Amino acid sequence: MVQRRFQVVPSSRRSNAEGPANIIASRRLRAVRGRERVDIKLFMPCRVERRKSEWACRVEIARTSQEPTHTFGRGIDALQALVNALSAVRHALRNELGTLTWLGVPGEIGVPRMVPDEDPDFLALFEHLLLAERYRVVLAKKAGHRSRSKSHRKR
Numbered sequence: 001m002v003q004r005r006f007q008v009v010p011s012s013r014r015s016n017a018e019g020p021a022n023i024i025a026s027r028r029l030r031a032v033r034g035r036e037r038v039d040i041k042l043f044m045p046c047r048v049e050r051r052k053s054e055w056a057c058r059v060e061i062a063r064t065s066q067e068p069t070h071t072f073g074r075g076i077d078a079l080q081a082l083v084n085a086l087s088a089v090r091h092a093l094r095n096e097l098g099t100l101t102w103l104g105v106p107g108e109i110g111v112p113r114m115v116p117d118e119d120p121d122f123l124a125l126f127e128h129l130l131l132a133e134r135y136r137v138v139l140a141k142k143a144g145h146r147s148r149s150k151s152h153r154k155r
Contacts (some may be wrong), residue, residue, distance in 0.1 A: 024082075029093075029100045029109055037064045038093070038100060041112075042085055045078035057085035061092055087114045 014077025022044040029038040043058040062068035068144050071092060089111050091102040093100065117123045 023028070027102065027110065029102050032099055032101050032106045035064070038062070038096075040089055042082070045073075045075075045081040045085075048074075055081040057081040059085050059088050060090070083114065086111055090114075124134075 023041050024044050025042040027040045029040070030036070039062045041060040041062075043060070045055045045057040048056050048113065053076060053122065055075050057073040057078070057079075058070050059071050061071075071088045072077040073081045073083065075084050081082050081112035084085075090097075090109075090113060093109065097148075098107050100107070100109055102108055115123075115126055137151070
């Protein structure tokens with residue numbers, strides 16, 4: 001995979017866009033089994049020097065046993081670059097999601113999955129399916145509650 005190299009210009013007056021002061025978020029994930037750690041750092045979005053209309057948000061992913069890897073979320077403004085950087089984290093860890101944990105839940109890394117919303121038909125279908133799933137969970141919990149209530153009454 002070829003990664004394009006960008007030269008970023010800090011959006012603030014700081015002279016060093018790579019410094020720790022420009023880390024805006026970080027998270028440590030742990031392996032479900034073993035001692036492996038994965039540290040994720042998101043840096044402040046910056047304008048791309050050669051393309052003033054483009055922003056980049058650098059992501060660093062450091063595994064215990066490897067050199068850190070870097071990727072970027074890009075966008076037409078700082079917010080879009082940041083949102084795309086979060087998607088880049090999930091994409092970079094896609095083959096390891098089942099083996100990592102955050103707060104003890106295997107496979108849960110606490111980084112949301114982004115759903116594209118450019119297609120209104122897809123978005124309407126997705127929202128419908130999400131609502132149907134929510135109803136299914138509520139009904140399953142009610143059914144479980146009713147069966148527990150009946151078993152308590154029989155005693």
